[in-house]
Amino acid sequence: MRPSPSAALPLLLLAVSGPVAAHGPHGDLAIPKLLGGGRRFLSELLAYAPFNAGAAAGPATTRPQTREEMEEAEPELHESAALRRRQVGGKDGMCGPGVGSCAKGYCCSPEGWCGLTSDYCAAPDCMLNYGSGCDGNQKPEGVDTSGVARPHVGSVLYGGLGIYDCVEKGDIAITFDDGPYNYTGDLLDKLAAYGAKATFFITGNNLGKGMINDYSKPWAGYIRRMVNEGHQVASHTWSHQNASQLTAQQYKNQIIWNEIAFNDILGFFPTYMRPPYSICEATCQRELSQLGYHVTYFDLDTEGYLNDDPKLIQNSKDIWDQAMASAKPADAQYLMIEHDIHYQTVYNLTDYVLTSLFARGWKSVTVGECLGDPKENWYRQGPGGGGGGGSSASSASSSPGPSSTEGGIGSGSNRPPVTSSRLTPTPSAPPASTGFPSTTIRRPPTPTTTTRSSRRGGGDASLVPDNPNNHPGSSSSSGSASVASSTASSGLQQTVDGNCGKGVTCFGSRFGSCCSANGFCGRTADYCGQSCQPQFGACSDSPR
Structure with missing residues (x-):
């Protein structure tokens, strides 16, 4: 039987907090935030929430606790599940700890069933030890790197308890x-x-x-x-x-x-x-x-x-x-x-x-x-x-x-170089002693004066530049004035977060002037092409 919601929630919290607390900085119990892959944990918490709320609001109600009880309560709905329950492993049977593994090349889902779609195979939740087809079990093509020498160079810590802080002020x-x-x-x-x-x-x-x-x-x-x-x-x-x-x-x-x-x-x-x-x-x-x-x-x-x-x-x-x-x-x-x-x-x-x-x-x-x-x-x-x-x-x-x-860089076994318009040119080769790309670190621009806007209004940023119309290639004051005038005359509000549509235009924004079919501002063919929405911006990245 599944534990009652009131009992299960503390157990979940205890199960997760233990291993995280074990690696706090400098041996103490500081706990870094649980991130991203806590998806399964968070989904379980959310799954319990309605039943906790129901219990607080009124008399307790009886609900099926096991798969067998669910099938008995709704036999037609669970007829196929009941049939599958009698199968272990294979291509569509049950799998997991204490049950068994799926057929070769198949995936064991977080819920303990064999299959081949992303619902079954996607990392990190596909159970690696019970499904050889899990994404986490698939080795990429390429030259093996395990033999590369790995000397420790520089003054930054390797391994150990890890790095939590920057050192350069500002x-x-x-x-x-x-x-x-x-x-x-x-x-x-x-x-x-x-x-x-x-x-x-x-x-x-x-x-x-x-x-x-x-x-x-x-x-x-x-x-x-x-x-x-x-x-x-x-x-x-x-x-x-x-x-x-x-x-x-x-x-x-x-x-x-x-x-x-x-x-x-x-x-x-x-x-x-x-x-x-x-x-x-x-x-x-x-x-x-x-x-x-x-x-x-x-x-x-x-x-x-x-x-x-x-x-x-x-x-x-x-x-x-x-x-x-x-x-x-x-x-x-x-x-x-x-x-x-x-x-x-x-x-x-x-x-x-x-x-x-x-x-x-x-x-x-x-x-x-x-x-x-x-x-x-x-x-x-x-x-x-x-x-x-x-x-x-x-x-x-x-x-x-x-x-x-x-x-993207296209398909093909020879893995051609990238030439997409959204990439900067591939840099020249660096000295042979490093072999690393010779890129230039660009320092941030001088901050513009900022003004406050509503902090709770529709998810907009509360700090926005006085002149948000400027983006690379359009910095003149006269150009900014004409953009502001055009936006005002259209009755549309200029985007502050890169979204467009429903009264918001990309025209003259720093994200690009084109509004894509999906409602995002940009300046490439993906935004300015045939699917561009002209009522919410230009369909080329230049002022009209």
């Missing part, structure tokens, strides 16, 4: 976990518009998105673009598994397989990583030291992953405001965590944070920069065969290759 290193994902291309556009830098802790194959070096998808293009535009890329493991629940070999696969995919895309791989769920016990700490990784946590979390709703995202803005009220650039620094898999984080919170950050005199930097670590220490040269790094960089910049929207 720096804020914003990091994004769990991507790349559907919103990452727009996030990169946004960062470029602000002149901001970020660090991306990348998962190789999670959330059903497929492998990052699957060249029919846009992920590899996004990763190359991150490096080309001066951001830092780091590892968040292959499929976002909880290190404390893996064997030693499974955990090593989580690290090495992500390296293989990075190396396949870039020709090198990161030396920085963040453990999923902030869980990395003693064995994990030693392994990451041996593999030459800086274990990176954070000291500022706005909890955007808990507030991914227009009515809730203000909670995250309030956390940011509290941090800003208690610290000044002259004597503080932050290592901040966000997730680019959440809509409100990308399209709402990021604008709020970046506008406030620059207005208050902070610097937007990568993790490596905020730790004072030279850029050549951020990556290790791979064993060869990579798509765009090392000595191949010069040839890559001149090779035409197929183009693709959203920073």
Whole structure:
């Protein structure tokens, strides 16, 4: 029988808090926030909520507690389930601890059933030990990196209890976990518009998105673009598994397989990583030291992953405001965590944070920069065969290759170089001693004067530039005045968060002047093409 809701909730909290508390900084019990992959935990909490509320509101009601009771209560609805219940493993039977494994190549879902779709196979919740087809069990193509030498260079800590703080005063290193994902291309556009830098802790194959070096998808293009535009890329493991629940070999696969995919895309791989769920016990700490990784946590979390709703995202803005009220650039620094898999984080919170950050005199930097670590220490040269790094960089910049929207790089076994219009040109090859891309770190622009707007009004940022019409390539005051006049005469409000439609226009915005069919502002063919909405912006990225 399932425990009663009142009994089960404390058990869930206890089960999760234990392993997280075990790795607090400096051996104490400080608990980093549980992130992203707490999805299953959070969904279970939500599942209990209606029954708790019902119990408080009136007399207790009887509800089926077991699968058998559910089938008896609704025999027609559960007839097929009753048939499947008698099957174990195979292609559509039950699976999991104490039950058994699925047929070869099939996945064991979090609910304990065998199947092949994303509902069954997606990491991190597919049960690795009972479904060989789980995304987390799929090794990427590419040259093995396990034999690469891993010397510890520089002064930044390797392995161990990890890094929680920046060291350079006035720096804020914003990091994004769990991507790349559907919103990452727009996030990169946004960062470029602000002149901001970020660090991306990348998962190789999670959330059903497929492998990052699957060249029919846009992920590899996004990763190359991150490096080309001066951001830092780091590892968040292959499929976002909880290190404390893996064997030693499974955990090593989580690290090495992500390296293989990075190396396949870039020709090198990161030396920085963040453990999923902030869980990395003693064995994990030693392994990451041996593999030459800086274990990176954070000291500022706005909890955007808990507030991914227009009515809730203000909670995250309030956390940011509290941090800003208690610290000044002259004597503080932050290592901040966000997730680019959440809509409100990308399209709402990021604008709020970046506008406030620059207005208050902070610097937007990568993790490596905020730790004072030279850029050549951020990556290790791979064993060869990579798509765009090392000595191949010069040839890559001149090779035409197929183009693709959203920073994708087309399909094909030869993994051609990226030439999408959304990417900056591949940089020239650096000295042979490093093999790393020679990108230029662009410092943020001088902050503009800011004004206050409504803090609770429709999810808009409370700090917006006096002149939000400016974006790269349109900085003249006369151009700004004409844009403002055109917007006013149309009766539409100019977007402040990159959304458009329903009375909001992209025209002249820093996100781009075109409004896509899905209601997002941008300046590429994806936004300005045939599906562009002319009533909410231009259909070319130039003033009318």
